[in-house]
Amino acid sequence: MEDAMKRVVIKNVSPEVEEGLYPAKRVVGEWMVVEADAFADGYDVITCLLRYRRRGRRKWTEVRMEPMVNDRWTGRFQVTELAPYEYTVLAWIDRFRTWCGHTAKKIEAGMDVDPEFLEGASLLREASGRASAPDRKYLETIADFMTGDAAPEKRFERAAEPRTAGLMLSLDERKNASVYPRVLRATVDRPRARFGSWYEMFPRSCSSKPGRHGTFMDCVDVLPYVASMGFDVLYLPPIHPIGVTNRKGANNALECRPGDPGSPWAIGSELGGFKAIHPELGTLEDFRTLVEAAREHGLEIALDVAFQCSPDHPYVKDHPDWFKSRPDGSIRFAENPPKKYEDIYPLDLECRDWKALWKELRSVFEFWIDNGVGIFRVDNPHTKAFRFWEWCIGGIKRAHPGTIFLSEAFTRPKVMYHLAMIGFTQSYSYFTWRNQGWELREYLTELTRPPVRDFFRPNFFANTPDILHEYLQTGGRPAFAVRLVLAATLGASYGIYGPAFELCVGTPRRPGSEEYRNSEKYEIRHWDRDRPDSLRELIARVNGIRRDNPALQANDGLVFHDTDNPQLLAYSKRTENGTNVILTVVNLDPRNRQSGWTNLKLEDLAVDGAAFSVEDLLGGETYAWNGARNFVELAPQKQPAHILLVKNSGRRGVRPSRR
Secondary structure: OOOOOOOEEEEEEEOOEOOOOEOEEEEOOOEEEEEEEEEEOOOOOEEEEEEEEEOOOOOOEEEEOEEOOOOEEEEEEEOOOOOOEEEEEEEEEOHHHHHHHHHHHHHHOOOOOHHHHHHHHHHHHHHHOOOOHHHHHHHHHHHHHHOOOOOHHHHHHHHOOHHHHHHHHHHOOOOOOEEOOOOEEEEEEOHHHOOEEEEEOOHHHOOOOOOOOOOHHHHHHHHHHHHHOOOOEEEEOOOOOEOOOOOOOHHHOOOOOOOOOOOOOOEOEOOEOOOOOOOOOOOHHHHHHHHHHHHHOOOEEEEEEOOEEOOOOHHHHHOHHHEOEOOOOOEOOEEEOOEEEOOOEEEOOOOOOHHHHHHHHHHHHHHHHHOOOOEEEEEOHHHOOHHHHHHHHHHHHHHOOOOEEEEEOOOOHHHHHHHHHOOOOEEOOOHHHOOOHHHHHHHHHHHOOOOHHHOOOEOEEOOEOOEOOHHHHHHHHHHHHHHHHHHHHHOOEEEEEOOOOOOOOOOEOOOOOOOEOOOOOOOOOOOOOOOOOOOHHHHHHHHHHHHHOHHHHOOOOOEEEEEOOOOEEEEEEEOOOOOOEEEEEEEOOOOOOEEEEEEOOHHHHOOOOOEEEEEEOOOOOEEEEEOOOOEEEEOOOOOOEEEEEEEOOOOOOOEOOOO
């Protein structure tokens, strides 16, 4: 039994995703806080180390872990490179620290400790044989002093000084050390993977002239508008040629009229497929111009990748075996009963020629990466093979580690979580359907606590071209403002589909439907972006608050606070050191003024004392608050929320929060 003398037990290491099968997620500059249970039989003291390294390197860096409570240990390291990391835990019986603790107790009890000092000196002399010359001399000097005539307290003081303890740790032979049986992994992304404000826009609706098909050059003209609202990412639906066969008409009609542009998700025609551009949008060079112009405005282009084909896609002619077919040999179109998509053929990633198909699909990402795209929104990834995504994303991330993949998988939670585990950087979420206070508290608590937060990064889209929730249909402009504040302050990453969002478009295709009437998916729209009732200014203010306050740039540190009115949702976010704390209070009722009293968890607000002040970053006022209970009143038509910067002490002359 080779492990018979290994007395330390190491278990329950976190973060550990699926017993180490998948990596945890971090971004460059973040800290990886690792915890573990570590203990041994008897009363000997153990030393516990956290080991980490960039994956592929041989040498480990070690960090001493500190005891917490109940045999729980913690340590941390900072990920500083855009590369995968590995980490594990090592622990052993520390004879010198055990000696220190045992001897200190005997001295305190007034017992004879000469035998203990002989034992301690022996430990030091043994270690000195492994030390460099200066350290060897130092340890031998301490050993000699320990066996001298000085008072026990003086001898122990010399033995336990920091230099001695440090040397004994570094020189310890670590006999019979226990190592956690798994080397755990962490993927490291660039900061945009954690924090960003997304704006979705159809290029074909960007023309300044009603009725004319928009182009990439029209998009360039719209960039100042998008940038003025403080967005970081401009996400474009598919930009490829659109099929003609079974093309859908306005409002998803089965028959299209002359001039109907079709759905951008019905990809492919005789003009090309996933690596081609719809000719009315412009050329590949025009697209590159848009990408560069966006960068100059502080925006990054995200591109939609939807691996599905129009019946006119070149793949259908050249590789009919890449599609699912019926018994009569015809290719099966896409269905999600009761919905039918006669204009789309789904690909079969389990076909006989799957290796060639997989390679071709990965080359689509590589093509657009070569043309300046570093962010991809992937349409319905849960309908494709999990193994494909693991292979595809893994290969791309090795070659292009800064690439970001957003999963658009509105499906079952375990499927969404698995997609995150196998490589997707971010994911759409159920935020759209969480509108009551208890729902938001329950859902956000799940997403921001281990184990989910270690692998799943939600992106809170307040609306999409496919989803117009009843809350927005019936709540009017205040409802859009409420959902904006919630998405932008609850989530580090959030998005809107515009201009439909800022112009508060809330008319469904029919009662009970979440589809838009006159949906931009099936027709070209002309938008009056300068309408006076636009939420443009509010969006810019909220995005500015997000950029100015690091607490809102991560999902860690989210705490919900109680109120005596269920229509008032209160929550805070803070940086780890407590230097930036944001408390948000939102009126969830878009129709009526709501008021109530808070019951704040002051320790989570990093407040010094009972009196403190809060500055409303939306309205500009400063309020004097005292203790946990403070009165709040919010009128949705005027301002549906407070986004409060918490300060450590109150000021004279400021008034209680009331709106």
